[in-house]
Amino acid sequence: MAVSPQMLQQVSDLLLSAIPNPNDPNAMETQRRVNETLRNYGGDPSFNLCLLELTIGSTDPQAQHLAATTLKQNIEKRCDSAIKPNLDVTKQKLVQPLVQGNCPDFVRRAVGACISELAKTGNWPTLVHELWPQLQQSQNPATRIGVLTCVADMCEYCTGQLEAAAAGQAPPAAVLIPGLVQMIAGSNTPDEVLLGAQACFSLLENQNSDESTVIFDGFKAVLPQVLQALERCESLKGTAQGTRITEAALRVYRALLWYYEDLKAAGKIQGILQLVYSMSTVRNDQIALAAVEFWQDLAGMADAVADVASGGLLKELTKLLLDKLVLSEEEISFITDEENSDNVVPRNRGKKKKGGDDDDGEVEQWTVRKCATLTLDAISRKENLVSPPNAPGWLLQAEIFPRLQHQDWKVQEAAIMAFGAISEGCFAEIRDHLPRVFPQLVQVMKNSALPFLLRTATFLALGRRGVMTWICQNKETFDVYLFAILDSMYAKERKVQEAAVSCFLSLLEYQSYMDGGFLTTDPMYFEGLLERIGRGLKPESRYTSLNLLILMESIDAFAACFGSRLASPQAETHLIKPLIQHFMNLPPEDTLLLPRFLMTLANLAQYLEEAFLGYAPPLFQRALAILGRYFEVHLGVKKGQIQEKDAPDLGENPKYATELVSALFEYVATSDTAKQQLRQLLLTEKYAGTGMGFLEFVSLPFSQPSLEVTDTAVLQAFVTFFGDELKTLADVLLDPLLGIKDAIFSHLTGEGELPGTVAWFAAELVMTTESSGRPPQQVQQVCQEVLQKLMPILCQKKGAWFDSLQQNAAVTIGRIALVQPDLLVRELASFFHPLCSCLAECDDEEWDDLKMQAFLGVQRLTQVNIAVLGDGANRKAYAKAVNSFKSIADLHELCQEVIATVKILKQNCGANWGQVLKEVKFPAAVLGGLGQGFR
Numbered sequence: 037m038a039v040s041p042q043m044l045q046q047v048s049d050l051l052l053s054a055i056p057n058p059n060d061p062n063a064m065e066t067q068r069r070v071n072e073t074l075r076n077y078g079g080d081p082s083f084n085l086c087l088l089e090l091t092i093g094s095t096d097p098q099a100q101h102l103a104a105t106t107l108k109q110n111i112e113k114r115c116d117s118a119i120k121p122n123l124d125v126t127k128q129k130l131v132q133p134l135v136q137g138n139c140p141d142f143v144r145r146a147v148g149a150c151i152s153e154l155a156k157t158g159n160w161p162t163l164v165h166e167l168w169p170q171l172q173q174s175q176n177p178a179t180r181i182g183v184l185t186c187v188a189d190m191c192e193y194c195t196g197q198l199e200a201a202a203a204g205q206a207p208p209a210a211v212l213i214p215g216l217v218q219m220i221a222g223s224n225t226p227d228e229v230l231l232g233a234q235a236c237f238s239l240l241e242n243q244n245s246d247e248s249t250v251i252f253d254g255f256k257a258v259l260p261q262v263l264q265a266l267e268r269c270e271s272l273k274g275t276a277q278g279t280r281i282t283e284a285a286l287r288v289y290r291a292l293l294w295y296y297e298d299l300k301a302a303g304k305i306q307g308i309l310q311l312v313y314s315m316s317t318v319r320n321d322q323i324a325l326a327a328v329e330f331w332q333d334l335a336g337m338a339d340a341v342a343d344v345a346s347g348g349l350l351k352e353l354t355k356l357l358l359d360k361l362v363l364s365e366e367e368i369s370f371i372t373d374e375e376n377s378d379n380v381v382p383r384n385r386g387k388k389k390k391g392g393d394d395d396d397g398e399v400e401q402w403t404v405r406k407c408a409t410l411t412l413d414a415i416s417r418k419e420n421l422v423s424p425p426n427a428p429g430w431l432l433q434a435e436i437f438p439r440l441q442h443q444d445w446k447v448q449e450a451a452i453m454a455f456g457a458i459s460e461g462c463f464a465e466i467r468d469h470l471p472r473v474f475p476q477l478v479q480v481m482k483n484s485a486l487p488f489l490l491r492t493a494t495f496l497a498l499g500r501r502g503v504m505t506w507i508c509q510n511k512e513t514f515d516v517y518l519f520a521i522l523d524s525m526y527a528k529e530r531k532v533q534e535a536a537v538s539c540f541l542s543l544l545e546y547q548s549y550m551d552g553g554f555l556t557t558d559p560m561y562f563e564g565l566l567e568r569i570g571r572g573l574k575p576e577s578r579y580t581s582l583n584l585l586i587l588m589e590s591i592d593a594f595a596a597c598f599g600s601r602l603a604s605p606q607a608e609t610h611l612i613k614p615l616i617q618h619f620m621n622l623p624p625e626d627t628l629l630l631p632r633f634l635m636t637l638a639n640l641a642q643y644l645e646e647a648f649l650g651y652a653p654p655l656f657q658r659a660l661a662i663l664g665r666y667f668e669v670h671l672g673v674k675k676g677q678i679q680e681k682d683a684p685d686l687g688e689n690p691k692y693a694t695e696l697v698s699a700l701f702e703y704v705a706t707s708d709t710a711k712q713q714l715r716q717l718l719l720t721e722k723y724a725g726t727g728m729g730f731l732e733f734v735s736l737p738f739s740q741p742s743l744e745v746t747d748t749a750v751l752q753a754f755v756t757f758f759g760d761e762l763k764t765l766a767d768v769l770l771d772p773l774l775g776i777k778d779a780i781f782s783h784l785t786g787e788g789e790l791p792g793t794v795a796w797f798a799a800e801l802v803m804t805t806e807s808s809g810r811p812p813q814q815v816q817q818v819c820q821e822v823l824q825k826l827m828p829i830l831c832q833k834k835g836a837w838f839d840s841l842q843q844n845a846a847v848t849i850g851r852i853a854l855v856q857p858d859l860l861v862r863e864l865a866s867f868f869h870p871l872c873s874c875l876a877e878c879d880d881e882e883w884d885d886l887k888m889q890a891f892l893g894v895q896r897l898t899q900v901n902i903a904v905l906g907d908g909a910n911r912k913a914y915a916k917a918v919n920s921f922k923s924i925a926d927l928h929e930l931c932q933e934v935i936a937t938v939k940i941l942k943q944n945c946g947a948n949w950g951q952v953l954k955e956v957k958f959p960a961a962v963l964g965g966l967g968q969g970f971r
Contacts, residue, residue, distance in 0.1 A: 850890025
């Protein structure tokens with residue numbers, strides 16, 4: 037399909053009109069309208085051909101860039117409709133500028149991005165076989181770099197496609213791996229070496245984690261050549277690209293740890309360790325990070341640290357890591373700017389992902405210091421860094437202690453970080469030094485004149501679990517530590533606040549798990565801690581969002597320590613009222629603090645029980661307002677009253693608001709008076725914006741499916757509320773839920789926790805219908821509808837038996853058998869085995885009485901149709917389910933029913949009973965009930 041010059045000009049003008057014009061008073065509206073037009077045209081094949089022509093041939097760089105970006109997005113999102121009709125033409129035109137090598141760099145990069153995006157869709161399985169010969173045959177540097185850039189892109193983003201073989205051809209990775217290695221070893225062009233090394237790293241890093249894949253075996257076959265190629269990289273360190281080549285080589289060395297045992301068997305490991313250590317000494321941030329990441333991965337391997345020690349590198353490596361902990365001036369400047377900013381929101385504090393980005397798209401902040409700290413920690417858990425036999429106390433006394441006295445506070449801070457890092461792995465040796473080190477570190481914690489980063493490091497070091505255990509064994513050291521924390525929780529530096537609150541949280545959590553901890557046994561602490569916690573909720577505390585989140589966790593741990601003592605005037609004054617006041621002042625669009633406050637308030641309801649009743653009305657009204665705002669926005673978008681792009685993201689606020697209301701009913705409604713008051717709130721309070729009440733809101737996604745509420749976390753919270761409160765509010769909830777049950781059951785499909793929650797709810801619906809005195813015909817009808825939904829799930833062959841949905845289906849079916857056995861007994865043989873197998877995988881503690889109820893239902897069925905146990909596989913599944921109860925003797929009713937079932941089985945087996953007992957094992961309590969003794 038040809039495109040005319042007029043079409044190209046029109047598309048070019050449209051793209052350029054998306055650039056904001058500072059002189060246009062309606063610039064934002066113009067841009068929105070243009071972007072909407074581009075989206076509407078995005079699926080049109082001729083429009084995408086125009087984008088392609090502009091990408092490779094426009095004389096306007098801005099139009100080229102916009103065309104390439106839009107084309108890439110359309111390939112990604114609309115390949116079938118936008119690209120496939122002209123697939124061959126598109127491939128030909130995309131490859132052309134790479135092969136000719138006469139296009140600008142930015143066009144080559146844009147084309148490469150479009151090619152790799154198209155490869156991701158699986159529509160170009162022969163791409164590598166078409167491109168790689170061009171690189172091998174061409175002497176044009178631009179062509180070689182263009183092709184190699186595209187290949188490197190594919191190695192990073194299309195690993196799966198590279199392992200798949202096209203008809204009649206080898207898998208692309210099988211062609212690439214030896215070719216890349218050969219090129220790295222033989223090329224005289226640093227840029228080619230760099231791209232080749234980056235491509236190799238991407239292949240190794242992104243391959244399937246299982247061994248014996250195309251990529252794994254491909255590199256294993258050429259390991260000697262890979263090492264030679266990497267030595268070639270080292271020889272180019274003096275070139276303009278030398279730093280990036282060294283960094284890429286280090287990353288390949290790290291990825292080669294997949295083959296550690298093979299390299300060790302070939303006698304190559306010590307040479308690699310020496311070479312990487314040499315690279316690690318280079319003073320460059322990128323190289324330092326790549327090097328320390330190598331050592332971190334190595335330290336996590338079983339025998340690798342011992343190999344480092346046997347090669348004589350352990351001392352040098354640990355000293356190098358200690359040096360890497362020293363803050364640079366740039367780092368200090370960055371952290372200081374962050375400290376002085378208006379507010380600090382939490383950064384992602386999770387584990388590093390090797391891919392570089394987190395699931396939410398936020399780039400992980402991963403530094404040399406973090407890697408070095410974790411590496412020292414990992415090494416210390418495998419090698420004694422304090423007192424190895426050949427050098428007593430060498431790291432602690434020869435390196436760390438002298439640095440603690442250093443004149444430069446940055447060196448002191450690094451020594452404290454190192455002390456904390458090795459304190460877990462080498463705690464048995466460090467314990468003897470704590471009486472001398474602890475007072476010195478506490479003085480650093482308390483000295484507000486010292487740099488805040490030095491104090492922060494001290495909190496982190498003393499907050500390690502081993503050191504904290506030592507602190508909590510002696511009341512004097514415990515008090516010194518606790519009051520140093522409390523004095524710093526409201527320091528003027530927010531980083532110190534954060535470190536102090538984090539230590540306070542750890543201390544509270546540790547004390548809540550201890551029997552006879554000082555906090556819980558000495559009443560003097562309660563009021564003082566209340567006052568300190570409450571201060572953090574006041575505006576003058578200057579607490580950041582991050583510190584408030586940690587404080588909420590601290591309140592949860594404090595509640596776990598003191599429990600019902602929170603029902604006191606002091607707690608009301610210093611904690612509960614300030615907490616609720618702060619909560620009520622949070623804006624409804626807050627998706628960071630509001631959910632955490634809701635969780636903490638629900639947790640307090642658990643400990644305060646009916647003493648929390650006085651706080652219920654304002655909390656319920658706030659929860660109702662959160663739900664009301666959520667549906668107000670949702671309805672506004674559906675009706676076109678609110679533009680989707682302008683709709684506030686309310687996150688999981690409705691979920692946690694619903695869970696707070698559930699907590700009020702579960703923990704606070706312990707008397708008739710409390711139940712009546714909460715019930716009145718539930719039935720009479722309305723949201724001013726829509727005039728709806730709480731029950732109307734939580735039913736809305738199911739009573740009006742056309743609303744298309746797709747947030748599974750919110751839906752799950754609503755279904756959980758129905759199941760939890762169905763018995764308590766049966767007269768209010770049962771009929772409406774029976775009316776919307778089909779809409780609720782429609783969520784039995786899909787992934788995540790929602791389907792399992794719906795299966796559990798189905799059991800609550802059945803049990804409540806039966807216990808509410810409804811006519812037998814209605815009870816049976818509800819049971820039959822539930823069974824029709826759950827039986828296929830229980831009996832499906834795919835997936836493991838312990839899948840959450842199948843477990844919930846099994847428990848629900850077993851509980852139905854308890855009240856309506858006649859509906860199930862005839863077909864028992866068709867589902868008995870999966871039913872028992874699933875129940876066997878249900879954990880006693882997690883499922884509590886529900887598993888017991890379900891297995892009681894199994895006894896009802898089996899005793900009536902004992903023939904089902906005539907099948908050997910069924911007997912084994914049944915015995916496995918019986919044995920899955922950790923202490924069936926303590927479950928008297930269930931134990932007696934199992935004994936009754938096994939007695940019938942024994943009678944049926946007659947002379948074959950002895951043979952049956954050789955095949956299956958029953959608990960001693962069951963055999964004892966049979967008079968068999970403890971066999």
